[in-house]
Amino acid sequence: MARDSQAALVALNRFGFGARGGASGDLVNASSDPRGFVKAELSRPNGVLLEAPGLQSTPQLGQAVFAYQDQVKQAREAAKAAAPAEMPAQAPVDRNAPLRRNLSLNAAAEITSQMADAKPADSAPKPETMQPSAAAPPAAKPAPQPLNVIQKTFRAEALARLQRATLAECGFTERLVAFWSNHFCISASKGELARIWAGAFEREAIRPHVLGRFADMLRAVEQHPAMLFFLDNQQSLGPDSRAGQNRKRGLNENLAREIMELHTLGVGGGYTQGDVTSLARIITGWTFAGRQGQLGVPGSFVFNTNAHQPGRQVLLGKTYDQAGLAQGEAALADLARHPSTASFIATKFVRHFVADDPPPALVARLRDVFVKTDGDLRALATALVDSEEAWKAPLTKMRSPYDFLVASGRLLARVPEDPGAYLNNLNLLGQPLWSPPGPNGFPDSNAAWAAPEGIKLRLDIAAQIGARLGNNVDPLDLLEFAAADAASAETRRTIERAESRQQALALLLMSPEMQRR
Numbered sequence: 001m002a003r004d005s006q007a008a009l010v011a012l013n014r015f016g017f018g019a020r021g022g023a024s025g026d027l028v029n030a031s032s033d034p035r036g037f038v039k040a041e042l043s044r045p046n047g048v049l050l051e052a053p054g055l056q057s058t059p060q061l062g063q064a065v066f067a068y069q070d071q072v073k074q075a076r077e078a079a080k081a082a083a084p085a086e087m088p089a090q091a092p093v094d095r096n097a098p099l100r101r102n103l104s105l106n107a108a109a110e111i112t113s114q115m116a117d118a119k120p121a122d123s124a125p126k127p128e129t130m131q132p133s134a135a136a137p138p139a140a141k142p143a144p145q146p147l148n149v150i151q152k153t154f155r156a157e158a159l160a161r162l163q164r165a166t167l168a169e170c171g172f173t174e175r176l177v178a179f180w181s182n183h184f185c186i187s188a189s190k191g192e193l194a195r196i197w198a199g200a201f202e203r204e205a206i207r208p209h210v211l212g213r214f215a216d217m218l219r220a221v222e223q224h225p226a227m228l229f230f231l232d233n234q235q236s237l238g239p240d241s242r243a244g245q246n247r248k249r250g251l252n253e254n255l256a257r258e259i260m261e262l263h264t265l266g267v268g269g270g271y272t273q274g275d276v277t278s279l280a281r282i283i284t285g286w287t288f289a290g291r292q293g294q295l296g297v298p299g300s301f302v303f304n305t306n307a308h309q310p311g312r313q314v315l316l317g318k319t320y321d322q323a324g325l326a327q328g329e330a331a332l333a334d335l336a337r338h339p340s341t342a343s344f345i346a347t348k349f350v351r352h353f354v355a356d357d358p359p360p361a362l363v364a365r366l367r368d369v370f371v372k373t374d375g376d377l378r379a380l381a382t383a384l385v386d387s388e389e390a391w392k393a394p395l396t397k398m399r400s401p402y403d404f405l406v407a408s409g410r411l412l413a414r415v416p417e418d419p420g421a422y423l424n425n426l427n428l429l430g431q432p433l434w435s436p437p438g439p440n441g442f443p444d445s446n447a448a449w450a451a452p453e454g455i456k457l458r459l460d461i462a463a464q465i466g467a468r469l470g471n472n473v474d475p476l477d478l479l480e481f482a483a484a485d486a487a488s489a490e491t492r493r494t495i496e497r498a499e500s501r502q503q504a505l506a507l508l509l510m511s512p513e514m515q516r517r
Helices: 007-012 026-032 034-043 058-082 105-112 146-167 170-184 192-209 214-222 225-228 242-247 255-262 273-282 325-337 339-353 360-372 377-386 402-410 420-430 452-470 475-482 487-495 500-510
Strands: 286-287 301-302 313-315 319-320
Touching: 007 026, 007 058, 026 034, 026 475, 034 377, 058 146, 058 192, 058 225, 058 475, 146 192, 146 402, 146 420, 170 192, 170 339, 170 377, 192 214, 192 360, 214 225, 214 255, 214 325, 225 286, 242 325, 255 273, 255 325, 273 313, 273 325, 273 339, 286 500, 313 325, 319 325, 325 339, 402 420, 402 452, 402 475, 420 452, 452 500, 475 487, 475 500, 487 500
Parallel strands: none
Antiparallel strands: 286 301, 313 319
């Protein structure tokens, strides 16, 4: 069977994270049947799911945060109660008196031993510890730090994601996960709950539906506690609901607006401010159980009838007279099937995988597939891979920082054991993991990632990788793994003329074959 290195390069770079180094043989395997190589991952739907030791559910993680917050509150209250009464302003200060020891660390240490019992599961992450200051008295156990358990969980989730992306044969489904996670984004910088839930949100609301139906993903996303917290829907009360009347509070339209503008219809999708307000009323009561567990298991999605705006609502000209939770689910189902949603998703999908200026004919075909299959996302991905445009368009899209770092790790055959370097470099390059600057996610264009300052930072990182690993690899061999005879003569010449292996590796990582998809 004839082999096509250029098509193999497209298969691996456009649809995946690039070829793996070592003995993987990815480029050779892809060159014999490029389309089949990419689509093979679509036939393994369970392969999209991500399970790893220690990763917990959203309710478990929520309870862990609530427990830590309660413990720290108790420690602060104990420290405050033990503090000396404030001296009168006119009282002289005895500067020769011995310094009073810090009691807050002792008070906190007394409750640290209770932490294991407060956790929801035996596999919950154990808190990292801080060292007491020299002025603090000896303590049997270190003081608790809520941010440590949160950060430890975040790092564990990040590592699991990075390892999966590094080890995947092609990486197409992992690219799909990243695409939909950015489409339905939250920001881990929102607060402690958002940070500890960021990875669980992707595992629970995105991954199970990447090869399923868009409507199912939409419902899972909008009902996930992480999204409800990120866009403040737990604060939204129907003005005529029991809770709204008692608290003299009303709607928060954040989630409703982003559902229509960013998740389904898109800007110019035919909705009005009145529709935003109607949808906000429809999804009042969509919240998550708090630390007291009065509405359900703490950290789980619940529907609060007392916060829901009663009565029928009109959205996009259609009347919804269902009661309670069913009203919102019916509205989401119709938004998922709306023609504007099909156009918005198809355009964004093609822009991500093919070109900043999406070929209109390909967008139209994918829009039709979305409509005819009732939002079947596997069918959408298959139609993309089967299109001629996806294979003929030049590789001109700049890899995002995440794609670039993962591609580099794959080529160097280095499975990450610690996410620290990746997380630090993502922060440096302007794409902190699960922390976009707004609810519209990270940008997906060359203009965003090809700016001179960004390229300079990539070069700095490539030079650091070259200095650390250059002596252990042959950059010309790595070029064969990455592109073989699809590599340009200029790239090959540049690497051959490098003054050292370290420099050659850095130049390889900055080559079009590694930076473009």
